Amino acid sequence: MFTLQDVRRSEGDRPILDGVDLEIARGAVTAIVGPSGAGKTSLLRLLNRLDTPDSGDVHFDGRPIVDYPVRQLRRLVAFVFQAPVMFEGTVRDNLQIAATLAQRPLDANTLLRAAGLDTSYADRDATTLSGGERQRVSIARALATEPDALLLDEPTAALDPDVADTLMATIHTLSRDRGLTTVMVTHRLVEARTASTMTVVLDAGRVVETGPTETLFTNPSNSRTRAYLRVGE
Amino acid sequence: MTIPLSLQDSTTVMRQVVAVSWSDLAFAMALIGVAIAISAWQRVGLARGFVIGAIRAVVQLTAVGYILVYLFAADRWYLVLLALAVMLAAAAVTAVDRIKQQRRAVLWMCGVALFIGAGLTIAYVDGVVIAVHPWYNPRYLIPLFGMIVSNAMNSAALAAERLSSEMKARRGEVESYLALGAPPARAAHGAVRAALTAAFLPAVNSLAVVGLVSLPGMMTGQILAGASPLLAVRYQIVVMCMLTGAMTMSATIVVLWYRNSFFTASEQLRRDA
Numbered sequence: 001m002f003t004l005q006d007v008r009r010s011e012g013d014r015p016i017l018d019g020v021d022l023e024i025a026r027g028a029v030t031a032i033v034g035p036s037g038a039g040k041t042s043l044l045r046l047l048n049r050l051d052t053p054d055s056g057d058v059h060f061d062g063r064p065i066v067d068y069p070v071r072q073l074r075r076l077v078a079f080v081f082q083a084p085v086m087f088e089g090t091v092r093d094n095l096q097i098a099a100t101l102a103q104r105p106l107d108a109n110t111l112l113r114a115a116g117l118d119t120s121y122a123d124r125d126a127t128t129l130s131g132g133e134r135q136r137v138s139i140a141r142a143l144a145t146e147p148d149a150l151l152l153d154e155p156t157a158a159l160d161p162d163v164a165d166t167l168m169a170t171i172h173t174l175s176r177d178r179g180l181t182t183v184m185v186t187h188r189l190v191e192a193r194t195a196s197t198m199t200v201v202l203d204a205g206r207v208v209e210t211g212p213t214e215t216l217f218t219n220p221s222n223s224r225t226r227a228y229l230r231v232g233e
Numbered sequence: 234m235t236i237p238l239s240l241q242d243s244t245t246v247m248r249q250v251v252a253v254s255w256s257d258l259a260f261a262m263a264l265i266g267v268a269i270a271i272s273a274w275q276r277v278g279l280a281r282g283f284v285i286g287a288i289r290a291v292v293q294l295t296a297v298g299y300i301l302v303y304l305f306a307a308d309r310w311y312l313v314l315l316a317l318a319v320m321l322a323a324a325a326v327t328a329v330d331r332i333k334q335q336r337r338a339v340l341w342m343c344g345v346a347l348f349i350g351a352g353l354t355i356a357y358v359d360g361v362v363i364a365v366h367p368w369y370n371p372r373y374l375i376p377l378f379g380m381i382v383s384n385a386m387n388s389a390a391l392a393a394e395r396l397s398s399e400m401k402a403r404r405g406e407v408e409s410y411l412a413l414g415a416p417p418a419r420a421a422h423g424a425v426r427a428a429l430t431a432a433f434l435p436a437v438n439s440l441a442v443v444g445l446v447s448l449p450g451m452m453t454g455q456i457l458a459g460a461s462p463l464l465a466v467r468y469q470i471v472v473m474c475m476l477t478g479a480m481t482m483s484a485t486i487v488v489l490w491y492r493n494s495f496f497t498a499s500e501q502l503r504r505d506a
Binding site: 011048049050051052066070071072073074075078079081083084085087088097098101102138141142145 | 406408409410412413414416423497499500501504
């Protein structure tokens with residue numbers, strides 16, 4: 001669904017992405033893992049054009065993403081931030097904003113259930129929710145645009161382990177039931193292993209290894225992957 | 234402004250204005266001396282600042298006085314417009330003083346915003362409200378434009394500065410909107426609203442408290458110069474209206490224009506913004 005060819009991006013003199021070639025399959029849950037500063041979030045941000053690469057090509061559904069009107073692309077490729085920001089108003093208001101932007105009808109109850117929230121949340125003040133609740137509302141809000149792909153940037157980074165586990169289960173179910181292509185950046189290897197079908201290991205702005213999650217975790221072919229997985233455990 | 238006859242009688246009576254001589258000014262300077270003495274006594278370290286400030290105030294105001302005397306005597310429309318242009322340029326430069334990023338671009342934005350905001354206001358007041366004759370009468374145009382442009386400048390500067398800090402503080406919010414496919418105008422709406430609120434509040438407050446907390450400078454000046462307080466009040470109302478118009482127009486133009494500079498052509502929030 002996403003194809004990246006020799007993608008490079010730097011900040012000042014420092015290369016962040018240093019020639020990334022990558023294929024992300026439709027319908028899969030792909031985890032992007034790697035040490036801090038490997039370029040995981042930078043890579044994710046390119047996929048719905050929150051940033052633009054300095055060079056290289058990014059394709060979505062066989063078409064260069066620069067050929068899509070940017071707003072249309074962002075509705076097709078939803079992004080959930082590490083620290084989600086709630087818009088003023090109720091949870092329903094938050095969902096309505098997203099649905100209106102995408103010119104889609106709003107079914108708040110279905111969206112909330114899909115994100116693992118009770119429908120009674122619709123009328124709660126969104127700005128008073130806990131971190132885990134915000135993250136789920138943020139997923140429901142992203143789904144309101146009826147996207148084909150969902151990008152998640154460290155969705156559990158600020159959550160307690162219990163809350164993180166249930167959120168991961170939700171993401172897994174969501175992807176399976178809706179056929180949603182999901183790309184998730186995480187530094188928690190356990191999460192990558194349980195929730196994803198494909199894993200990409202990124203280090204110093206380069207793809208070190210990519211493959212089915214189970215194979216990659218049980219039998220990594222690259223020495224740097226082996227070292228990273230050992231440290232991670 | 235057409236003044237009814239009954240009021241005209243009382244307004245046309247010009248009382249004798251007490252002249253201030255150079256020796257009177259020397260006595261006035263004694264009050265600066267008090268400030269210098271206090272500053273030295275309390276070791277505030279501003280004694281030198283007061284001295285330099287007082288000298289500058291005397292020199293600048295005297296120079297302006299002579300320039301005004303020349304402009305009034307010359308009575309030429311192009312000289313009056315030149316004076317207004319200089320005031321506008323000085324205001325634009327002062328407005329961007331506190332802006333740290335994209336100063337050249339913001340200077341240009343402030344200049345255009347003041348030109349439109351203050352220009353439209355003075356044209357309307359000059360041509361419609363007071364109906365000054367001739368239209369370039371410097372006795373009206375210069376003091377009125379001075380008030381308009383300085384207030385519009387403060388408003389534009391406040392708005393630009395606030396927008397800059399709001400865009401920084403609200404990066405997450407702005408990108409959340411963008412990520413949902415919102416246009417930049419929608420994404421930055423919260424920051425724009427906060428900047429405009431900050432810029433408009435002084436205008437709202439001054440409308441509400443004028444005459445209660447203080448008598449405005451121009452009204453006080455007219456009364457001191459012997460005009461009827463009733464006429465001075467009417468002029469002051471005109472001034473308040475024109476300041477409100479100029480401030481809100483200038484701030485809005487700067488904010489909406491400056492907002493666009495935070496986004497790339499691909500509707501991304503700039504990293505350095």
